[in-house]
Amino acid sequence: MQHQDREWLLADLDPAQREAVTVDAAPLCILAGAGSGKTRVLTRRIARRVLDGSVDAGHVLAVTFTRKAAGELRSRLAALGIRGQVAAGTFHALAYAQLRRRWADRGERPPALVTSKVKLLLPLLPRRRDDGPGVQAADVAAEIEWAKARMIVPSHYEQEVARARRTPPLPAAVVASIFAQYEDVKRRKGLVDFDDLLSACAFALETEPEFAAAQRWRFRHLFVDEYQDLNPVQHRLLLGWLGDRLDLCVVGDANQAIYSWNGADPTFLTGFTHRFPTAQVVHLTRNYRSTPQVLATAAAVLPTARMDAARPDGDVPVVRSCDSDRAEARAVAAAVKRAAGPGRWSRVAVLVRTNAQGVLFEEAFRRTGIPYKVRGGAFLQQPEIRDALATLRRSPTRVPLRSRLADIHAAAGEAPPERRLLLDELVRLGAEYDALDGSGGGSADGFLAWLTTAVRGDDAHDADAVDIATFHRAKGLEWPVVFVAGLERGLVPIGHASSPAAEAEERRLLYVALTRARDELHCSWAERRTFGTTSVPRSPSPWLDLIDDACAALDGRRASPEVWRRRIAGERERLRPRRVGAGADPDLLAALKQWRATTARATKVPAYVILHDTTLAAIAEARPSSQEELLALPGLGPVKAGRYGEALLRVVASGQAASA
Numbered sequence: 001m002q003h004q005d006r007e008w009l010l011a012d013l014d015p016a017q018r019e020a021v022t023v024d025a026a027p028l029c030i031l032a033g034a035g036s037g038k039t040r041v042l043t044r045r046i047a048r049r050v051l052d053g054s055v056d057a058g059h060v061l062a063v064t065f066t067r068k069a070a071g072e073l074r075s076r077l078a079a080l081g082i083r084g085q086v087a088a089g090t091f092h093a094l095a096y097a098q099l100r101r102r103w104a105d106r107g108e109r110p111p112a113l114v115t116s117k118v119k120l121l122l123p124l125l126p127r128r129r130d131d132g133p134g135v136q137a138a139d140v141a142a143e144i145e146w147a148k149a150r151m152i153v154p155s156h157y158e159q160e161v162a163r164a165r166r167t168p169p170l171p172a173a174v175v176a177s178i179f180a181q182y183e184d185v186k187r188r189k190g191l192v193d194f195d196d197l198l199s200a201c202a203f204a205l206e207t208e209p210e211f212a213a214a215q216r217w218r219f220r221h222l223f224v225d226e227y228q229d230l231n232p233v234q235h236r237l238l239l240g241w242l243g244d245r246l247d248l249c250v251v252g253d254a255n256q257a258i259y260s261w262n263g264a265d266p267t268f269l270t271g272f273t274h275r276f277p278t279a280q281v282v283h284l285t286r287n288y289r290s291t292p293q294v295l296a297t298a299a300a301v302l303p304t305a306r307m308d309a310a311r312p313d314g315d316v317p318v319v320r321s322c323d324s325d326r327a328e329a330r331a332v333a334a335a336v337k338r339a340a341g342p343g344r345w346s347r348v349a350v351l352v353r354t355n356a357q358g359v360l361f362e363e364a365f366r367r368t369g370i371p372y373k374v375r376g377g378a379f380l381q382q383p384e385i386r387d388a389l390a391t392l393r394r395s396p397t398r399v400p401l402r403s404r405l406a407d408i409h410a411a412a413g414e415a416p417p418e419r420r421l422l423l424d425e426l427v428r429l430g431a432e433y434d435a436l437d438g439s440g441g442g443s444a445d446g447f448l449a450w451l452t453t454a455v456r457g458d459d460a461h462d463a464d465a466v467d468i469a470t471f472h473r474a475k476g477l478e479w480p481v482v483f484v485a486g487l488e489r490g491l492v493p494i495g496h497a498s499s500p501a502a503e504a505e506e507r508r509l510l511y512v513a514l515t516r517a518r519d520e521l522h523c524s525w526a527e528r529r530t531f532g533t534t535s536v537p538r539s540p541s542p543w544l545d546l547i548d549d550a551c552a553a554l555d556g557r558r559a560s561p562e563v564w565r566r567r568i569a570g571e572r573e574r575l576r577p578r579r580v581g582a583g584a585d586p587d588l589l590a591a592l593k594q595w596r597a598t599t600a601r602a603t604k605v606p607a608y609v610i611l612h613d614t615t616l617a618a619i620a621e622a623r624p625s626s627q628e629e630l631l632a633l634p635g636l637g638p639v640k641a642g643r644y645g646e647a648l649l650r651v652v653a654s655g656q657a658a659s660a
């Protein structure tokens with residue numbers, strides 16, 4: 001690269017961003033906090049390496065988690081003069097393309113792709129009751145996707161779901177049986193699903209030297225975005241593409257790891273240097289998105305996520321309590337009116353924890369003439385709601401609506417928690433319609449007709465309209481003005497987050513929601529909320545006190561800044577994770593490392609591919625005596641436990657005998 005080219009690429013970067021773009025390190029891990037310009041840095045690094053000749057653009061593979069992110073990456077590279085040469089795509093799209101080439105080269109007919117698991121699963125589910133919606137095929141499909149992301153086979157599902165303290169939509173034994181039948185149906189019909197593409201491509205890379213050599217020749221330089229969202233099967237595929245090379249650059253933020261419920265494992269990011277001991281880490285800690293006041297409020301919730309604000313001071317965030325959920329929706333609508341207007345609606349977002357909460361905001365906005373759009377699908381598009389409405393359509397006309405709603409409400413009590421919230425909201429709407437009807441026995445047909453006008457979310461993202469989105473859907477987006485609503489215990493954190501790990505993820509999820517705001521942040525909760533036909537008292541989220549104290553310190557109302565800083569420092573220390581393996585037996589750890597080195601030489605792979613240091617330290621600390629105890633340790637899923645478990649247990653047993 002000529003000097004002027006380098007300066008042009010680096011001119012608007014801060015020192016840490018420049019280092020991330022220019023450092024000659026492989027592997028490289030870029031820890032990019034919220035609003036720190038990670039996409040800019042990733043694309044500049046690719047462009048810098050192409051322009052200075054250290055990589056050939058045709059041999060670059062950039063992996064993202066969404067098609068939109070892949071498109072943005074290609075667009076930014078094109079703007080930097082790198083046009084149409086870099087391969088960018090999702091794990092699934094890239095694996096499918098490589099498998100199709102492999103099938104063509106071998107003269108094999110590609111298997112048909114299952115575009116929806118639901119149709120295959122429906123005949124396998126327990127018979128539905130006649131009194132309301134049964135178990136959603138979508139719920140079981142999601143559970144199978146979680147298992148496959150974790151490389152869990154049907155025979156191990158019960159054990160793994162218990163170890164993960166996960167609540168499946170049906171008893172674990174029933175889900176395991178359905179899972180096994182689903183896999184059998186696919187085999188008999190010659191089908192593969194999207195999850196199979198990842199495992200099939202990874203297996204081919206591991207067992208077919210010619211295929212692996214061809215892919216590794218084509219893709220010599222790997223870049224991975226959102227690395228904290230990687231799951232075990234994606235990690236296996238990535239290692240297959242990488243082989244024994246080290247030209248890997250990853251970007252991620254452990255403070256935005258919010259998808260472990262879906263199989264993601266943030267330890268691939270947090271343990272990156274254990275897996276790749278020669279890796280260099282660059283930290284991006286300067287936030288260019290939010291005002292210092294917004295960042296200070298978010299840091300109060302997650303003190304381990306410290307970012308430096310690049311922007312000047314702004315307004316202190318606002319915390320508001322409301323008498324009810326309806327009052328909260330009205331208050332937010334009034335505030336939105338004051339903050340925006342025609343041509344400026346799209347600068348505002350309302351963020352909620354669950355899809356069900358968005359309905360009241362849709363109603364309030366419609367009444368006040370505020371255009372809105374629902375990101376990720378409107379309420380009526382949710383599978384649970386479509387299923388319940390289909391049940392209503394099938395109901396005999398002589399059955400009163402309130403009776404059918406009572407059945408749905410009863411069935412909701414046995415549904416998974418977030419599905420129950422959706423069904424409760426449908427029941428609430430039904431009760432509202434029944435009251436408006438005034439006849440005391442409103443019909444299902446009348447309710448269905450009314451519902452399509454009462455709740456009509458618009459998912460047209462380019463419209464000038466206020467966004468209504470869940471916290472998860474908001475990740476990767478930003479708005480000048482953000483309202484974070486429903487900050488109540490049971491919603492934030494969600495009621496079924498019963499383990500410390502799940503609660504920690506809920507905390508990160510709230511942090512993600514708060515850091516979507518650029519200029520103004522408004523937080524609210526309702527003292528009473530209606531679920532179905534029952535209004536119940538609510539209490540504020542346990543993290544709302546931290547937000548309120550931060551706001552008070554920022555404007556000097558109650559707590560002094562020094563008192564508030566001390567409290568946040570204490571919270572940060574309390575949240576600091578204990579290092580896994582801190583109490584490891586040094587002699588046993590040395591023996592385990594010797595076993596790993598011998599195994600690595602025998603299998604001709606780098607030592608970190610076998611097990612990384614953190615996992616060995618955890619084994620040396622816990623001294624497991626069974627496969628079950630091994631599986632409880634970090635970094636040991638069913639595949640590695642099955643492959644190395646017996647050998648590891650022998651090493652542990654030998655170490656215990658030697659110390660006896």
